[in-house]
Amino acid sequence: MPAPSYTPARSAPATDDAAGGGTARSHETDVVIIGAGPAGLFAVFELGMLKLSCHVIDALPEVGGQCTALYPEKPIYDIPGFPRIDAGQLVEALEAQARPFQPTYHLAETVAALDDHRDGDGRLTVTTDRGTRITARAVVIAAGGGAFGPNRPPLPGIQDYEKTSVFYAIRRREDFRGKRVVIAGGGDSAVDWALALADVAAHVMVVHRRPRFRAAPESAAQLQALAETGRIELVIPYQLAGLTGAGGRLRGVSVRTLEGHERLLEADVLLPFFGLSSDLGAIAGWGLATERNLIRTDPASGATSRAGVYAIGDVAQYPGKLKLILCGFSEAAMTAHAIWSLIHPDQALHFEYSTTQGLPGGE
Numbered sequence: 361m362p363a364p365s366y367t368p369a370r371s372a373p374a375t376d377d378a379a380g381g382g383t384a385r386s387h388e389t390d391v392v393i394i395g396a397g398p399a400g401l402f403a404v405f406e407l408g409m410l411k412l413s414c415h416v417i418d419a420l421p422e423v424g425g426q427c428t429a430l431y432p433e434k435p436i437y438d439i440p441g442f443p444r445i446d447a448g449q450l451v452e453a454l455e456a457q458a459r460p461f462q463p464t465y466h467l468a469e470t471v472a473a474l475d476d477h478r479d480g481d482g483r484l485t486v487t488t489d490r491g492t493r494i495t496a497r498a499v500v501i502a503a504g505g506g507a508f509g510p511n512r513p514p515l516p517g518i519q520d521y522e523k524t525s526v527f528y529a530i531r532r533r534e535d536f537r538g539k540r541v542v543i544a545g546g547g548d549s550a551v552d553w554a555l556a557l558a559d560v561a562a563h564v565m566v567v568h569r570r571p572r573f574r575a576a577p578e579s580a581a582q583l584q585a586l587a588e589t590g591r592i593e594l595v596i597p598y599q600l601a602g603l604t605g606a607g608g609r610l611r612g613v614s615v616r617t618l619e620g621h622e623r624l625l626e627a628d629v630l631l632p633f634f635g636l637s638s639d640l641g642a643i644a645g646w647g648l649a650t651e652r653n654l655i656r657t658d659p660a661s662g663a664t665s666r667a668g669v670y671a672i673g674d675v676a677q678y679p680g681k682l683k684l685i686l687c688g689f690s691e692a693a694m695t696a697h698a699i700w701s702l703i704h705p706d707q708a709l710h711f712e713y714s715t716t717q718g719l720p721g722g723e
């Protein structure tokens with residue numbers, strides 16, 4: 361996927377407010393969006409159509425959230441108007457759709473604090489772990505499952521192999537051409553990637569502790585079919601037990617049954633797919649009403665329990681909520697309208713279709 365072009369973060373001269381005695385960068389904008397996943401990117405568009413400017417912060421070095429980080433080459437089938445679109449292509453399109461509104465991206469920065477502005481004027485200041493401070497009229501939390509990370513299997517020394525031989529997400533199938541690959545897990549990711557790598561890797565082994573896979577029935581059936589032809593080896597019922605290798609280069613993965621029977625699988629790569637741990641991190645300490653690690657919102661406006669703070673996408677929770685990209689899009693639109701009314705309390709919003717309004721610059 362070609363790297364999208366971003367408007368680089370503009371550094372304003374440090375103000376008195378700036379942390380660290382004037383070394384940090386300070387910015388002012390209408391809205392800060394936390395999270396550049398599909399919901400956050402579409403919020404840039406919706407806010408832009410209402411002439412509201414945005415800064416977007418994301419802990420990851422690229423935009424796209426889960427789509428970019430976890431499954432850029434997987435097709436999505438339930439984006440309205442696109443019978444099939446790869447997740448990476450969707451992100452490229454969303455980034456392009458947001459571009460006319462010139463958002464400022466602060467990538468590879470994790471949000472650390474949210475403070476009411478010292479003037480008590482209703483504005484809020486968001487600070488990142490790199491000392492960037494952005495003051496805005498509203499904050500939209502589009503943080504998905506939080507600054508997510510993979511569930512790491514408890515194998516001694518596994519960190520020494522991460523990014524060289526152990527990967528928790530696949531960016532390009534081609535990186536695994538000719539490799540002996542061990543995939544661990546029994547869910548959709550494990551099964552889908554086993555199928556996708558079967559004709560690229562030299563050998564694909566799938567380690568699962570149960571004979572049944574939790575993946576979509578069709579995918580699980582395809583896996584069994586490939587196992588019967590010998591294209592994939594099912595190593596069941598086994599669990600990961602240890603790694604052998606040196607200097608970050610894996611040579612083998614040992615696996616063990618519950619009864620203690622051990623095998624050593626010769627391998628170059630281990631792909632553990634044990635899901636993600638979702639951690640709201642600092643956001644959890646902002647005094648927002650939460651429910652099972654998600655932020656409770658008013659579905660009509662995205663408003664949270666804190667004035668000026670909204671939540672959309674996977675992180676937002678309300679009765680009937682579906683964690684789908686298309687729901688995040690709808691929430692982005694409704695929240696943008698609510699924020700416009702917050703910023704213009706004495707005015708009525710003249711609703712316009714995009715077909716009537718067009719884009720900045722007459723595009």
Ligand code: FAD
Nearest residue numbers: 395397398399418419425426471503504506507673674685
């Ligand atoms: P995310 O995509 O999770 O993005 C949130 C972003 O916020 C991340 O980039 C994260 O780094 C950032 N962030 C979080 N906390 C912080 C912080 N403190 N500071 C800075 N940045 C932060 N959905 C569908 O609709 N259809 C599908 O077919 C589909 N298939 C899927 C397949 C797989 C394998 C997976 C894993 C998910 C799938 N989904 C699908 C779900 C879909 O990807 C999510 O619903 C969607 O990504 C949610 O978008 P979001 O913008 O709310 O959050």
